[in-house]
């Protein structure tokens with residue numbers, strides 16, 4: 001997750017330090033293909049040793065942004081510098097940047113060993129050095145036994161690791177990973193995520209990873225940029241993105257969320273109160289962004305922040321009544337879908353402390369959902 | 382039952398159209414020349430039963446093959462054919478590779494049209510196309526007229542009836558056999574491999590040599606065999622475009638058959654040619670098989 005504190009070290013958060021020099025500066029970058037704008041005026045700083053994730057739905061421009069960092073596309077406007085050097089006009093083979101391709105792009109005519117050695121050979125390093133480095137990389141990704149195989153003779157997961165080893169072999173300042181785990185099945189994916197983090201830490205390389213899987217971004221990244229339609233919606237640590245989304249889009253994109261629309265009735269000391277339905281109590285949450293009294297806003301709260309009860313919990317700030325529409329039993333938790341006024345369905349997640357035969361609620365029960373006034377956010381439209 | 386029938390069809394086809402003719406030619410090559418119709422002996426006479434069959438087989442011998450070794454015309458013709466086929470294959474590769482490469486890199490919507498252009502010549506008679514080259518390459522031909530018109534040469538170059546004209550003819554005729562397999566391998570090459578090569582420090586040029594060329598190898602090998610194998614036995618092109626000094630085994634074979642009416646020697650020449658061709662054909666098969674395995 002975001003912070004990886006070790007006992008005698010401060011939390012890794014260079015982006016909070018105004019004196020820190022970013023490794024990558026993306027300033028006002030726009031990329032157009034014909035009259036289609038793939039990247040729309042992006043500003044972004046990425047720091048050394050960061051594990052940075054670009055997260056967004058398919059087609060939002062993640063790959064395009066990454067290809068501009070690698071040098072395969074040139075920005076239509078704006079400027080990209082890496083390590084304080086302007087990258088305009090610098091060819092891909094002259095950048096201290098390596099990329100792990102979405103398709104892995106392993107050379108089918110070369111063995112695993114030769115694939116990893118490919119970049120080193122182009123640099124003209126001497127044979128022993130190359131061999132030592134390749135062995136080191138093989139060890140890093142635990143593929144020593146497969147060095148002589150051709151790419152088509154190994155599994156998808158192994159290919160993914162060869163691609164990783166190959167892109168790390170030249171010890172780049174920056175490693176770009178385009179949906180590196182996209183082709184793996186779920187279990188292998190999760191294992192590999194931790195392996196990636198481990199390797200990133202061991203090598204100290206700056207990683208920029210592209211993904212459309214929010215869980216993956218949250219797991220591996222120190223910071224996440226949520227993108228939509230060529231724009232960056234929010235850049236923050238995974239915890240901030242989850243707990244403090246700055247827009248309905250981000251809140252909705254990351255994890256499960258209940259969204260309730262209403263009208264702001266009061267704003268007071270960072271708290272905003274929303275009228276949302278006749279016969280229901282108003283909702284109070286943390287105010288976010290530019291809200292105006294009387295204006296429309298959306299309240300966002302995560303299902304696990306809600307508590308379900310039969311009696312009205314009069315001591316809680318926020319409480320909503322409704323009828324159970326559906327119960328999803330997931331083993332460790334149960335999800336209750338509660339229909340309230342105006343057909344609004346609110347999801348509530350409860351940990352199953354008791355065994356199922358002592359479950360308290362069933363379909364069509366009238367229940368109350370409640371949460372504290374810090375549990376949710378009031379976001380502008 | 383159905384399956385057996387389905388398998389039997391191609392085998393029957395091969396048996397009928399390849400093995401039977403081969404056995405007939407083999408038999409003739411072991412026979413003796415005769416002034417009769419057909420112009421060789423023995424012929425199988427089944428009316429005499431076992432004795433006839435025994436007589437038939439005892440009359441067969443390798444005389445014609447020994448004869449081929451006594452006259453140096455034959456092995457010189459084989460060698461010269463090999464040389465001409467090899468050189469034309471190389472030339473076809475030199476011309477065909479860039480064309481295939483250009484096609485594979487052309488915008489997707491152009492590719493079918495380009496492919497049509499490559500195949501288009503097949504729609505006219507091969508013979509007419511070779512004759513057309515006579516009109517181009519002869520002393521008064523278009524090429525010489527053009528060269529003299531732009532002032533590059535003062536008097537016409539003698540191209541027709543030389544080996545050069547044979548090379549031109551073979552390269553022209555067999556070019557599609559080179560282009561198509563090379564194009565097929567280049568076209569399915571993943572573009573991102575070149576980007577990966579560049580990403581790892583290659584210039585565009587190096588990426589071409591280290592990635593594109595090795596990956597096109599199966600196509601290049603296939604194309605070379607597809608040109609080399611028919612070029613080796615080529616008869617029409619050397620006899621129409623080549624000169625008296627152009628020595629090719631196809632021409633020798635034709636003369637034995639039609640000028641000398643020596644079917645047995647002609648058949649022996651054909652059998653040896655086939656034996657020579659088995660080597661590249663087997664290698665070709667191996668290449669195709671390896672490629673199929675790599676793709677699966």
Ligand SMILES: Nc1ncnc2c1ncn2[C@@H]1O[C@H](COP(=O)(O)OP(=O)(O)O)[C@@H](O)[C@H]1O
Pocket residue numbers: 033036038056057058059060061062063064065
């Ligand atoms: N070379 C190109 N020419 C035209 N449009 C492109 C090109 N590359 C990408 N695009 C468009 O830009 C948008 C963003 O693409 P991409 O960066 O690949 O998205 P993502 O990686 O987030 O899925 C897509 O709509 C895509 O069609």
Ligand SMILES: [Mg+2]
Pocket residue numbers: 062063
């Ligand atoms: Mg992509």
